[in-house]
Amino acid sequence: MTYRAPVSDIVFTMRHVAGLDRAVADGVYGDLSVDLSQAILDEAGRFANDVIAPLNREGDKHGATIENGVVTTAPGWKEAYKAWSEAGWNALPGPVEYGGQGLPTLLNSACVEMWNAASMAFGIGPVLTMGAIEALVAHASDDLKSRYLEKLVSGEWTATMNLTEPQAGSDLAALRSRAERSGDGTYRITGQKIFITYGEHDLTDNIVHLVLARLPDAPAGTRGISLFLVPKFLPDGTRNDVRCHSLEHKLGIHASPTCTMIFGDNGGAVGWLVGEENRGLNCMFTMMNNARLAVGLQGVAIAERAYQQALAYAHERRQGRAIGTTEGMSPIVAHPDVQRNLLTMKALTAAARAICYMTAEAIDRAHLEQDPARRKTAHERASLLTPVAKAFSTDIGMEVASLGVQVHGGMGFVEETGAAQHLRDARIAPIYEGTNGIQAIDLVTRKLPLSGGETVRAQIAAMRAVVGRLLKESTPAFGATAPRLRDAIESLDRATSYLLHALASNAQGEALAGATPYLRLFALAQGGAALAEMALTANALGAGGDKDPAHAGRIALCRFFAENIAVGAKGLEETVMGGAGFLQDATLALAS
Amino acid sequence: MTYRAPVSDIVFTMRHVAGLDRAVADGVYGDLSVDLSQAILDEAGRFANDVIAPLNREGDKHGATIENGVVTTAPGWKEAYKAWSEAGWNALPGPVEYGGQGLPTLLNSACVEMWNAASMAFGIGPVLTMGAIEALVAHASDDLKSRYLEKLVSGEWTATMNLTEPQAGSDLAALRSRAERSGDGTYRITGQKIFITYGEHDLTDNIVHLVLARLPDAPAGTRGISLFLVPKFLPDGTRNDVRCHSLEHKLGIHASPTCTMIFGDNGGAVGWLVGEENRGLNCMFTMMNNARLAVGLQGVAIAERAYQQALAYAHERRQGRAIGTTEGMSPIVAHPDVQRNLLTMKALTAAARAICYMTAEAIDRAHLEQDPARRKTAHERASLLTPVAKAFSTDIGMEVASLGVQVHGGMGFVEETGAAQHLRDARIAPIYEGTNGIQAIDLVTRKLPLSGGETVRAQIAAMRAVVGRLLKESTPAFGATAPRLRDAIESLDRATSYLLHALASNAQGEALAGATPYLRLFALAQGGAALAEMALTANALGAGGDKDPAHAGRIALCRFFAENIAVGAKGLEETVMGGAGFLQDATLALAS
Known part of the structure; x- marks a missing residue:
């Protein structure tokens, strides 16, 4: 089982949650059209599938080696990198004056997801080059720029x-x-x-x-x-x-x-x-922020790859007899418990993707909006979302990869199957570019207070607006999406108020103690709202005569997330608001 | 960092949750005293620490190898096994008539935890031998028994x-x-x-x-x-x-x-x-049930080992400045977010240990009680608890091992540190001896209906009794333990009624769809009640003049579990009772 880039899901998320269409209409993206974006992503998907993905398992087995200070990459690696940079993929987001294509972070984020899903060990290299380009563009002297940027943008270095x-x-x-x-x-x-x-x-x-x-x-x-x-x-x-x-x-x-x-x-x-x-x-932060989003995308990527592999296995592997069938063994995808695992994997992946792409769009607007006030708003939204994108996506990357092993049963523990590699690869992402604990602390102590709390309030208001639309929706397939999501957002709202108050009253311990569950709570509400936005659009398209069966799937996935995952919000709220009791006696509890 | 068997925690759990003292008083365990149990476990702990634990990393690196059908174990393995079986550890639970010591499953379970914490790859071998002994004792002919049991009991084979x-x-x-x-x-x-x-x-x-x-x-x-x-x-x-x-x-x-x-x-x-x-x-089930408990103990074991290693690292590693300190870097154990990770690790481990030991005691009573009615009750309690012990403990084994990597930061991803090995080792336990999905289905479809639901009702009633004691407790250190735990148990009660009703009305899909979240919900309520029982005893001992600082730690740990982990119960209840909506459209959602 290899990787097939999920370009249609990616494009749907970009258009109907991250706001590609809106940004194009607003003129933020210059000449870029939705059609051109689609064409670029189709091409990127093919490259990821055909050139990079086949290297992933061999790369894992061989690894990189060192002898006398000389590092040799795995067989095929050098050729793939050369083909990749010569095809212009490294230059995609680079500045036009240094030979780049100047395409938006949003578009590049979709590509970064695909490179990393094809092979995370391959995809991480360019993330660092792209980060360095941004730092040099923003801070380097003209002399340094002229000496280094062109070759970094092209990927020659x-x-x-x-x-x-x-x-x-x-x-x-x-x-x-x-x-x-x-x-x-x-x-x-x-x-x-x-x-x-x-x-x-x-x-x-x-x-x-x-x-x-x-x-x-x-x-x-x-x-x-x-x-x-x-x-x-x-x-x-x-x-x-x-x-x-x-x-x-x-x-x-x-x-x-x-x-x-x-x-x-x-x-x-x-x-x-x-x-x-x-x-x-300061200069390093320029590159670190975007690298944080890129690492979040690695979480999405590894989750997507693990999901695809588990789904394929679940269709192929037959064990037991599903309800309603009378003879022979059923593919395990027909068993409710396996469906729960697969839907959990897919829903978490889709939610994390949506959050990452929303972050990318905010980064784009922070750079490209004409109006300084709009730039500032977008910048603060990007700042708020970046730690969530990084930490949630990489946490679910691990969770999804682990579920992927589980769906494989005993075969999942055997290295040749490949499911275990995804789990091993996924484990670094919650650690590097700032551990997820650091991300949560950043979210709570630096991002919630932005504009006196108005930035996070605006974000919650946007989530509520989605619930407002859901409440007007009578399609039965949405099930209890609206009330479940509303509850999650209200939990987020209360936990936000609690933390803002804790920060204002200098109760720093309480704020730090609640940071990690708060970040998860934020992501559940935000991810649920994002999936609901996509489902509402899918529903409208279906009602308008679009026969794409993916639309019904998007509604079902949104419902699954709301009814099975977002329901964790209340417990997280209680943890944030009442869980700091451990600060008093942690030393005792950890000593005994 | 190597392993130190947590004998005092183990003994406290055996005595004050699993009911060792009560069973001894009831005469269920014959001559065995609490003091003798303690002495045996001290000795087992020393063996695990000194002989087995040092092999764990080398065993991982070398692995077992095969050449021309001949399998060679890792260096030191053979000597350690010989020393272990000659010291009588394999024979500990074996029947006296075949040279065993006839000691209870409860005592052996504590040992199994220690062997597996010292090295899971070592500990799994004897689990299978012990299971086979039980199957042969129960089902084999006298001729087979006389030919094989003695050497299997001694561990010679x-x-x-x-x-x-x-x-x-x-x-x-x-x-x-x-x-x-x-x-x-x-x-x-x-x-x-x-x-x-x-x-x-x-x-x-x-x-x-x-x-x-x-x-x-x-x-x-x-x-x-x-x-x-x-x-x-x-x-x-x-x-x-x-x-x-x-x-x-x-x-x-x-x-x-x-x-x-x-x-x-x-x-x-x-x-x-x-x-x-x-x-x-039928015969195989005899050995599988006990093997399931043993695999649950592997989950506890790997969690304990991962926790010990992370805690040691967190004391040693200095980064950042904790609240209230003014200069120099603090050990990371002083940071609230790291404390949350460590407390989560410790609380989950302690809860899973308690559930496993309770299961072991129920197995003992099912064999050793004089009264057939009491044997039946104990047998059904053991049957009910076994899938929870297996699945919850091995799930948290993975979660705790993954948190252990996280606490190590970048060092956690480097194999030499050893934290990653625990994660790799832990991953098999949710799969073998019946996947955790199978355990959840067993719990819901076969165990809940035992005695018309009376078995599970009695278990819930026992949890409620603990809350009753908590409500009378005014020690401030308990925080919101009582209300949080009460809520979790009421969630379990409602979800249990829902599932029993679904089974009775032949809504098998709903029951299967809710199985996995139900098992987790059961474990949160049961684990919370068990930690509360220990904390209440610790509090009483402290009030009685016992100055052991571990007592205050037990109260703090119980509180952490109730306020930070058991609060997930409500969301799980909603998932069980309202989350089966995916059954309708799963195919659509997984196809898109």
């Missing part, structure tokens, strides 16, 4: 993010790598960085490292960190003083080399400042 | 369960292996069996296979299956016609050889009938 050090993971204040001014405008970088994705590889002739380091006179903490561009090969063609020391032996994404990088063995790697001295974290 | 065939997993009716009568009272067995745990190995001189097969004149379906004993070496020392064809390449428990077994390459393996012809499934 790749880029990395060098943040983590052994003592500095979630807490970048502890960062120790050093940068010294050399006197000629460049800097000499020394230090060790760990967990550097595609830090070294054989896919391209050069690798551009973006590295966080401290100047000798920098203040302590995060305000003393600067960002440097450190190429593997210097402009004169000589090798820079940076090397890969070792690769991690990881649970999953084996084909993606995770490197320990050593800078400055021989006096210091030559680096160029990006942005201003001591303002490096 | 091991045993296997040969059920699964490629086309017959959850559905044993599809079984095809054949048995022909040879005329001398023995049978000739031919066929292929897959997923046979420890089907071949080098730990012992002989291996006793219990094999399900069909006689030529057997009726179709499950009523035509017989059970045979097929030894690797025949009584005269010659090799039987059975061999291991290959080992599975698995996600986890690498050191446990999972074999494809071929019976009858050369005319048929010699086998002896166990029990009556065509009644083999």
